[in-house]
Amino acid sequence: MAPAGGLTLTQAGTGAATRAELAERYASLTEVLHRHAQSADAAAKLPEEVFAALRASGILGAAIAVEYGGQGGDSLLTNRLIELTAAADPSVAIILFQHYAVSSRISEWGSEAQRERYLPRLASGEWIAASAWSESGSGADKRNLATKARRTEGGGWLLEGAKAFTTGAGLADVYLVLAQTSAPTDGVASTYGSDGQTFFLIEAGNPGLFANTGMDLVGMRSSATGFVELTACEADDSAVLGPVGAAVRIIAGVRESGATLGAVSAGIAAAAYRTAFAHARRRGLEGQQAVRHRLVDLAAKVEAARALVDASARRDSAEPGNTTLYSKILGSRISEEVVQEALRLLGSAGYLHDHPLNKLARDARAVGLMGPTNDLARELVSAPWTAA
Known part of the structure; x- marks a missing residue:
């Protein structure tokens, strides 16, 4: 096998x-x-x-x-x-x-x-490049932003605020920053993002941008995930990405693209499976039917996660945005399950703190908490069901 x-x-x-x-x-x-x-x-x-x-x-x-x-x-x-x-x-x-x-x-x-x-x-x-969207205390849905961008007398923009959980903070050369440029309109509802928000491309050399990678994360520890502070950060109209106040349309389009964090989960699951398989072979366990069957079940889960990631990328369903969300929800769940089952198969060999599977377990959990978090992804799929 x-x-x-x-x-x-x-x-x-x-x-x-x-x-x-x-x-x-x-x-x-x-x-x-x-x-x-x-x-x-x-x-x-x-x-x-x-x-x-x-x-x-x-x-x-x-x-x-x-x-x-x-x-x-x-x-x-x-x-x-x-x-x-x-x-x-x-x-x-x-x-x-x-x-x-x-x-x-x-x-x-x-x-x-x-x-x-x-x-x-x-x-x-x-x-x-890196994305700087999330903020501490604002929730993962991006509807309540404290980061503001206002027009200056010279016709440019001045950004003030702070972003949290920015992956690649301090490493990136350009950041896609989400800021509130006008008050939301009461009649416009969105589960993820809000009208009156605008994207800005802010380069790392801007004197008003400060990156701090001081977050001590449980998973994805070397992803340089940290804070980005915007203090009297000046930008002109050439930094505005897309229409002013229409960032919510760009955010919605991300899901339709088919790019998915489920791919990260599929990779974690595949690595965990291969680790379990290699352990079984080294220990001569592949001759045991029970072990072989457990490995087959893990392999099937890896393939299921990958198939949904591929379906998301092909965008061949009636609702491709939902398929992208499904791939993240299911992929992150599968990766956690595969890692835990692999650890159980290893037994005491996986009990060491620095075993690679324990790192994968922390990373697998982290994907489900990344934006949109799995709970928010479920809300994005199900919200239209109540809009009658």
Whole structure:
């Protein structure tokens, strides 16, 4: 019996030559990730070698059109790259997911000047992007923002506020910042985001932006998740992404894209399964029917999570946004189940604090708590049911 999880980059929105090149360049990256994952988690910080390998890997441009230096890939390709990365180090996969998300938003909503400025740099790895949406105390639904952006006398913008749980804080070169630019309209209701909110592209060199990676996280410890403070942060109209006051439309479009954190969960589940399979083989347990059957059940769960991630990327359902949410809900649940079952199969071997499965268990739990959290994802799916 061979272990599941032999994911490839075939059938993924790019030409065969491009897929082959990505696969070759990814192989060198994954070797670096595997080598440093445990020590990076313990230190709660990515070593420079990992970050340099990510920048040089060529995969950062997967979601960017060829004309801007990218690979022109679709969500199927980016989800698979995220899953492959998560199987090596989920913290890096989360950074990659956010980079793809911002790249896609610039591609879709940016002006031509913004595309020309940002996309070639994001594709080459010269720059890495991060999202700065969440705030402490505002809830994961982004409807109650304390971060404000107001017009200045000179016609520009002044941003004031603080963002929490920003993945890649201090590492990113450009941040997609969500701010309130006008009061919400009473007649407009949204479960995620609100009207009167606007996105801004704020570069790391802006003197009004301060990043702090001091969060001591339980999971995804080396993802540089922290705070971003905006203090007298000046920006002009060239920093505005999309229409002023219409960020809620951009947020809604993220779900329709098919990009999903479920890919991170699928990668975690695949890594946990492979660890359990390798343990069973080393101990000569594959001859026991009970062990084989348990491994088959784990393999089936990994494939189920991956199938839903792929369905999300293909956007071939009547409600593709819901499929994206389902893939996160089910994927995160499956990854937690697979990791726990793998730990039970290992027995006392998995009781050591620094066993890789215990890191995966913490990371698996973290995905369900990331925005939109699983409970919010359930609300996003079910809210229309009561709107009669």
